[in-house]
Amino acid sequence: MSLKLFLKIFFILFCVLAQAQKKQYWLIDSETQIKKKVKDSATAIKFLDSLAQNNYFFTQLKEVKVKGDSTEIIYDKGKNFNETYIKLSDSIVKKTRIKKDFFTKNLDSLKKGINQIYIDDGFSFSRIKSKYKGQKNGYPIVELDINKNDKRTIDGFVVKGYSRVPKRFMKNLEKEFKGKTYDDRNLLAIHKNFQSHPFLTLERQPQTLFTKDSTQIYLFLEKKKTNTFDGVIGFGNDKTDKFTLNGTLNVNFKNMFNGFEAINVYWQRNPDKGQTFDLQTDIPYLFNSNIGLNMKVNIFRQDSTFANVKMLPAFYYHINNRNKVGLRGTFEASSIIDDLYIQGKDYNKKGIGIWFEMIEPTEIDLFLYKTKINAGYDYLSTVYTKENLKSPQNQFYFFGEHNYHISGNHFLNIKGEGAMMNSKIDFSANELYRFGGWNSMRGFNENSLAADFYYFGSLEYRYLIGNQAFFDFFGQYGQLNNKSLNVKPKLYSVGLGFNFFIPIGLMSFQLSNGNEFGNPFKFNDIKIHWGILSRF
Template sequence: MLGKTEVETRVIDSLNYLKLHKDYASIKLEVDSIQNTLFKMGYIENKRMGIIKKNDSIYTAKFHLKKKYNTIYIYYNNLDVDPSVLKLIAKDVFDAYFILPFNTVENSLAFINQKASEQGKPFSKLRLTNIRTDKNNLKADLIIDSKPEKRTIDHIIIKGYDKFPESYLKHYLKIKPQQTFNLNTIKQKTNLLNDLKFANQIKAPEVLFSKDSTILYIYTKKTKSNSFDGFLGFGTNEDTNKLEFDGYLNLNLSNNLNFGESFSLLYKSDENDQKTFRTDLTLPYLFKSPIGIDLRLQIFKKDSTFTTVNQSAKLHYQINSKHKVFVGVTATTSNNLLSSNSFQNISDYDSNFYTLAYQFLKRQSPNLLFPIKSNLYLETGFGHREASGDKEKQSQYAIDAFTIFNLNHKNSFYFRVNASNLISNTYFENELFRFGGINSIRGFEENSLLASLVGVLNTEYRYQLNNSIFIHSITDVAYFENKLTNTKEKLFGYGFGFGILTKAGLFKFNYANGKTENLPFKFSNSKIHLSLVADF
């Protein structure tokens, strides 16, 4: 390739064009491509002077680049395009024209057209006309061909899952009739269907345009959202040296009424002769409003020592697909079952708290083993406890958060922080937090530890052998305080585990050994935890 001058030749050489070709047609295509590139660079007056054949294997193309225009003055009608949009792409914007670097013209016009589409004008067309030079400046007029009426969504039709809860369209996806039509925004919103537990998007949405209406078709399907979870744990009792078992059953039902509701039932019995019964009910978008309600009833019994009944009701507001806030009340009643009062640390009491909470949830839907990437739940409560006619102010704080750092598709790190704090002037044993076991610090008996303040850090290195099998390490650290006994202690749990996704569900095996800060490891303290989560 040659230019008319040495300077022009250097400009052409800087394009790094392809020099070897298999035939003449390929040469001509390359020359056309070079000329088009020169136009975009600002050499709009460049002229191709022909392709010259030197011999059977060498061809030379010649160009005369002429003047390069670095900027262009584009005149527009501010009724067709908003100057605020132009300020996003140009530094110099005036009432009648704006100035662009010439090499950004194509992308800038595409951006203006995109903004017009977002404003309900999907069929708008842009073009530059009356391109001219004036005193060494390049000028053009911007013409926008579009109908003055904005397109809005007139009808929404769900395909695949006909009974999809309509409230989720309005408040979760935030798509509703009479909304300004913007296909890119709609696609982003419908992708959030994959974050729902009970539904998935089958394919991208489609639009039917007619002369006076716009119909949006959303394609989704109902997925398995019910689960049954249970685990069996066993270990050696330090006092009796006998093998003891513990376990729990957890049933979760979701969207069986096509309302987006969820119901869970938990029953747990562990080796410390402790029994827990808990039921939760969540009703989202009550009366098609953005407000939902969460109800909980929990009953805890410690052998023949005491029982505690906890009831809570919360209203929640779904800000968007990831963020949710709560406000509610919690009432607790605990009864001392002992016939004598020799245990002064256990007492009848009633407590009431007003609570505020926030939740962040982010899913990674393609991953069947780890569908949730990050979760954060913060809660605070203020209230009082009444016992023997005395009232005492109390406050509670809690955090439960985890995240997965994916190094690649096989290797990842899992971190979880779980902490709770009860602030009070006096404490009863039957109001303290109970922790330990597979869902807190592993290697310890289920709910065997008592604390007024507790913080647990769970870490795992995970390696996925394939899409259905993973192995992981276990490294847990905990710190707790029991102000009733003036105890402060650090705990550690180490071990390994694996998970297998079977036809029956996700089977997990954990082996962990727990120890306190000042005591050595004992293999007799090891715990094996088995669990199975089945979806149906």
């Protein structure tokens, strides 16, 4: 600020103090005649000082008029000098590693850039100060210095709205962010933690309360509707080319007790009279820790031929909100019901395994998730009871899926799945993997494919129609190995579908056809699936 301007501002202050009883103060731009009312003399001085700090280095006070209870302060702000010679203070040079003296054509951008460096380092209330130092070649010389104030770090979180979240979840959030620099990068990371959380949503953007000694982030949470009902009806031919009706019911009860817990009930009937029943319970934070418990019971019955019962108790550790690694046990028993079924054997299995799961949520309601990876290994001891045979067994499993955004409304769903069991003894038909159907190798009947080793991959093009529907076209390729039948067929599947929201949920309709390479394409093998996914 120039000395002349300082003396004139001092004169204003003197005049205003002498007229302390006056109530109205007006700032008038002599060039534009724009009038601005301010509440007191201090505000007027602050405004004129801000002009000098924002490139109006030759602001002049023209006149002060006192009219009754009104004081008019007439000023000329002069030219806005955005092109200037710059002198940086030693502290700015040390911090930014910019040279001390130079010419800039955009002073505003330079000040903003320097200030952002300090903000990113936690000095949220930093302010660049400008001081006029004379002229050179018709341009002003400006010295820039920094007023950093106190450095700010994240000191904690305050939950508003839906506050009955697991304590361990909040402890994990504080562990990840408490003590970190208060900056845009960490604020964005906090927001992303809730952006597509399976149980929570942010009612509004996180807010910050600054006090002299702390920085608190306020989270305005809302509980999501996470219970789901997933029903699928399928139409197709069985092994005898007879038209059959089959279906799947999948009901999930989630976060009913505000602990992020889940209870899943699954039932499926395939065209070949096989039925599957699953009951699964998941408790993510046992005793307010990062250890979770998952219990699963699976029952499969193939008409009146055989029945399998499997129990899978597991403990897992939350690496973070999206990744978990676990240890599980396997207890499985199978009984042959039909004595004429010579391909099967009675057996018992028990063992231990490890597994990993990663789920990256999606911002698109039409998709279940953006990325999912599930992999596991189990070491089992198998006893064939009637034959009195015992053999160790290794099992491997992998599943991966990712929704890739091509551009605009165009997406590509990439999926792969594979599993393998290994033993020194030949496998019986009733212990093989069963796959195929709506969520597997489409175009085949549910659980109609049996193998000791299989894999398949799929590419699915999806075109979104707003946020309410999408078309899809897909192709799949896979292979299975069945040692007991000595077959290694290569398989393919093609199809199309349409998915759209209706008032009760997401409805899906799909046509698909799958076959073995080398076999003729048959239209009567087309599978029709219709399903609904409803949240409540």
